[in-house]
Amino acid sequence: MAPPAKATTKKPDPKARALKAAKAVKSGASTLKKKTKKIRTSVTFHRPKTLTKERNPKYPRISAPPRNKLDHYQILKYPLTTESAMKKIEDNNTLVFIVDLRADKKKIKAAVKKMYDIQAKKVNTLIRVRVYPNQTQRSLKAPQENGGYVCWGQIN
Amino acid sequence: MVCRTSGKDARIKVHELRTKTKTELLNQLKELKAELALLRVAKVTGGAPNKLSKIKVVRLSIAQVLTVISQKQKAALRDAYQKKKFLPLDLRPKKTRAIRRRLTKHQASLKTEREIKREKYFPQRKYAIKRFK
Numbered sequence: 641m642a643p644p645a646k647a648t649t650k651k652p653d654p655k656a657r658a659l660k661a662a663k664a665v666k667s668g669a670s671t672l673k674k675k676t677k678k679i680r681t682s683v684t685f686h687r688p689k690t691l692t693k694e695r696n697p698k699y700p701r702i703s704a705p706p707r708n709k710l711d712h713y714q715i716l717k718y719p720l721t722t723e724s725a726m727k728k729i730e731d732n733n734t735l736v737f738i739v740d741l742r743a744d745k746k747k748i749k750a751a752v753k754k755m756y757d758i759q760a761k762k763v764n765t766l767i768r769v770r771v772y773p774n775q776t777q778r779s780l781k782a783p784q785e786n787g788g789y790v791c792w793g794q795i796n
Numbered sequence: 797m798v799c800r801t802s803g804k805d806a807r808i809k810v811h812e813l814r815t816k817t818k819t820e821l822l823n824q825l826k827e828l829k830a831e832l833a834l835l836r837v838a839k840v841t842g843g844a845p846n847k848l849s850k851i852k853v854v855r856l857s858i859a860q861v862l863t864v865i866s867q868k869q870k871a872a873l874r875d876a877y878q879k880k881k882f883l884p885l886d887l888r889p890k891k892t893r894a895i896r897r898r899l900t901k902h903q904a905s906l907k908t909e910r911e912i913k914r915e916k917y918f919p920q921r922k923y924a925i926k927r928f929k
Contacts, residue, residue, distance in 0.1 A: 699882035703873045713829040718836040755833070 712751040715743040808857040813864045825861045828854055
């Protein structure tokens with residue numbers, strides 16, 4: 641039988657390992673010593689933190705993520721062309737749109753920028769309850785940069 | 797020969813849509829949506845009747861394009877998951893909840909070895925009574 645070789649190429653021979661283990665137990669090696677009782681410094685017991693693994697699913701639950709149903713075209717429905725809206729265009733440099741109820745001011749700003757190339761300075765919104773409960777009316781103010789308005793309809 | 801109206805397509809043909817690629821379809825979708833936006837504005841500002849009647853046509857076209865896109869996507873996904881063991885839940889057969897929980901055909905047909913042997917050695921016999929003469 642070959643002498644127990646500690647070379648990395650050769651696996652240590654089982655008998656030698658057994659002898660080594662027996663010696664360790666007898667001598668009370670630090671690795672085998674019984675764990676000392678844990679000192680508790682607090683009266684409350686907190687759940688010990690254990691290993692938390694990241695999700696790694698074997699298959700996605702939905703095959704493909706659903707498309708964005710609230711795109712720019714869905715957000716801005718149409719502009720309002722009432723008399724008061726026209727007045728706002730002239731006097732206050734604003735445009736008034738009917739907008740989807742689920743859109744927020746940031747989305748409206750982005751939509752208007754994308755669709756009509758307008759940089760809105762401020763967006764106000766309100767929810768129209770009187771006639772069309774599933775629509776929202778929102779108005780926005782555009783800075784008068786090049787002195788150009790966008791006028792949507794005739795003035796009645 | 798279809799005589800085309802000025803500008804846009806007279807009518808979208810779905811079988812033509814199916815031959816297009818995804819990017820082409822998405823572009824067409826964007827154009828249609830932009831057209832719809834214009835028509836909606838025209839509706840509010842008192843547009844010509846031919847524009848107003850076009851709204852319905854455009855909305856239908858948008859729906860058709862979206863349907864084709866989603867059908868193509870589903871088909872491509874099914875191809876991609878063809879060889880895999882686990883399918884995403886929306887690609888699995890839908891049927892009904894109860895049917896999905898039943899034993900599969902294979903599972904229901906399994907028999908113990910005892911039963912197999914029994915059937916083999918002691919099958920159900922059929923007898924006929926011969927006319928006694």
